[in-house]
Amino acid sequence: MPAGPPYSSPPVPDQQTPAGLERSTFAAMGTTVTVLLPAAHARRAVAVEDLFRSWEDCLSRFLPDSELSRLNARAGEVVRVSRLLFDMVDAALGAAAATEGVFDPTMLLQIREIGYDRTFGKIATDGLTSYRPRPGGGWRQIRLDPGNLTIRLPQGAGLDLGGIAKGMAVDAAMAQLLEAGVSPSAVDAGGDLAVQGLPDGYDSWPIAIETNGEPHVVSLRAGALATSSVGRRRWRQGAVERHHLLDPGTGLPVENEIWSASVVADSCRAAEIAAKMALLLGHLRGVSYLEQHHLPGLLVLKDGRQILAGPWSPQEAALECNRQAN
């Protein structure tokens, strides 16, 4: 049985570690996590890794013994859960309500049925193609009891907290580092990243946003940046090409003109949700969404065009105009 995705991902641009900082990487939550810390605090990376591992143990949909998997297996019952899982589900439902269901954390059964039922590197490429699409919306029937820390999922629905959990893990790691007085620092979980402070000699963090062409380098002085893309995590299910970003309105991988959406916000959770929103909404409504929420974003279209939206600095906008004019 052939295994693994048949599509190659875009090459990752070379990265430089600023003088005085140390770079650590580890695998967690289905991605590679990178931590940049002052050399004097480099051992703090172990604490960041511990945080990601404990979150993965609790929130992974791929680990059968994770607390999330056990909750999903008991749909229809009232289940007492940990504070971490409760807060995560609460945040995901808040995002679903705020976006009127465009962000939907209850697409677990659909994403499994289109073949993404194991960690990405192990996806089978000869899976069934008899998927009968059905829309999401199960989040509306989830019941939370904050007093007793209980959750009741409706039967026939399951939670997938992948993206928002990663973003919130980055936020939690940054809060931990800030509390310990570790600055400058940066944490990057597969494209969902946050920075604080500035390395010596830098007045911003140069961040490369992967595109379907040349990377787009932006300067981030503080805060978080997240990217959602259909360029990664693609596979074949029989003769059908799939990717992991589902449109809750149809239950199918979203099909529009956007290749990726990157958004800057003050938290990685907000950036992650907004990036996914912009991608699912498509070019025009995605731009409108970012403008309305005053979030700087970069939409990369499948035809190679790069669209800036939201409150980018005037210099960056001018730079973009010049780039397009040339």
Add this chain to the structure above:
Amino acid sequence: MPAKLEHDPKQLRLATLKRRLTAAVILVFGAFWVLVLKHPVGAATQVSSPAPPAVSARLTQPVGAASPQSQPTPGPSSGASRPPVLVSSGS
């Protein structure tokens, strides 16, 4: 007397005015009904490109936008000319 009343110019003008006023009100309401109530703004877009219910959200509620004090400021600087420190590759 009744015949005299029927030909009273004042009464005739008043009756004509009432008829015209009624016709104008009907016309204005009719136009409003056709242009606004029957064809709200955006209806043509919805017909030609039906969006799934979930994605047709009003998009007015915040999901955690940056506060003015802490809003990041992406833009060129001396850092932009350096090699990137991190890569946002998409999840």
